[in-house]
Amino acid sequence: MSGLNIKLYTLGGAFGMRSVSPFCLKLEMLLKSLNLPYELVIEPDPRKAPKGKMPYAVIDGEVLADSEIIVARLDELTQGGVTGKLTARENGQGLALTRLAEEHLYWIMVAARWLDDAWWPNVVRDFFGIIPLPLRGIVTAMIRRKMRLTYEYQGLGLHSPAEQQGFARRDLQALQDAISEAGFLLGEAPCIYDFAVAAILAGIYDNQPPTFLTHIANEFTELKAYTDRVQESVDVYGRK
Numbered sequence: 710m711s712g713l714n715i716k717l718y719t720l721g722g723a724f725g726m727r728s729v730s731p732f733c734l735k736l737e738m739l740l741k742s743l744n745l746p747y748e749l750v751i752e753p754d755p756r757k758a759p760k761g762k763m764p765y766a767v768i769d770g771e772v773l774a775d776s777e778i779i780v781a782r783l784d785e786l787t788q789g790g791v792t793g794k795l796t797a798r799e800n801g802q803g804l805a806l807t808r809l810a811e812e813h814l815y816w817i818m819v820a821a822r823w824l825d826d827a828w829w830p831n832v833v834r835d836f837f838g839i840i841p842l843p844l845r846g847i848v849t850a851m852i853r854r855k856m857r858l859t860y861e862y863q864g865l866g867l868h869s870p871a872e873q874q875g876f877a878r879r880d881l882q883a884l885q886d887a888i889s890e891a892g893f894l895l896g897e898a899p900c901i902y903d904f905a906v907a908a909i910l911a912g913i914y915d916n917q918p919p920t921f922l923t924h925i926a927n928e929f930t931e932l933k934a935y936t937d938r939v940q941e942s943v944d945v946y947g948r949k
């Protein structure tokens with residue numbers, strides 16, 4: 710297994726995070742937990758990715774785009790090393806929690822960075838600081854407009870700030886309630902679903918400076934401890 714040649718293409722760091730993409734962090738955690746060596750390649754421009762989103766990976770020459778597709782391939786290549794120790798019910802529960810974090814809470818995290826007028830200057834500085842000044846305003850306004858439309862099409866962007874905070878609180882409460890007494894989602898050992906959920910949460914808790922969502926998440930102290938516990942378990946951290 711260790712003979713695999715793995716290149717992981719990820720977004721670079723900003724806002725105190727090594728990578729702004731939680732999907733990249735999830736894969737790093739998984740690869741470390743599987744003891745699979747890999748090369749990390751920073752690709753700052755998602756348009757260069759096969760499907761226009763980061764991360765993607767090249768494993769023994771095979772190009773795989775989308776973190777879940779990469780996880781599924783790693784599971785095959787390790788003969789069930791990712792999901793094989795879990796029951797079908799556990800895998801179902803884990804996937805449902807992953808979807809909650811990656812397809813719902815994630816969008817509120819993105820909006821807290823990109824669409825909150827008070828936080829937006831951090832994005833311009835950390836993300837687009839290299840664009841020369843006269844162009845910077847035009848480019849960032851265009852990209853922000855696309856982000857706003859995406860958030861509206863997703864549906865969450867149609868709600869008031871208070872309603873969005875309500876969605877976030879219910880997501881965070883559900884995740885906190887899902888942690889087992891043994892410390893991780895599905896028992897005493899961390900698994901891929903912990904990596905997925907904790908990667909999103911790390912992007913919320915460790916984001917610098919804190920966003921409105923960080924402040925809400927800080928109310929969930931057990932969830933915060935869990936997020937650190939998962940990162941500690943594999944010694945892979947989102948923060949710099």
Ligand SMILES: N[C@@H](CCC(=O)N[C@@H](CS)C(=O)NCC(=O)O)C(=O)O
Nearest residue numbers: 730731732755762763764775776777
């Ligand atoms: N479902 C994808 C989501 C990847 C994703 O949303 N990546 C974001 C960064 S966190 C991205 O590259 N966005 C660039 C864009 O949409 O232009 C996965 O799991 O890999």
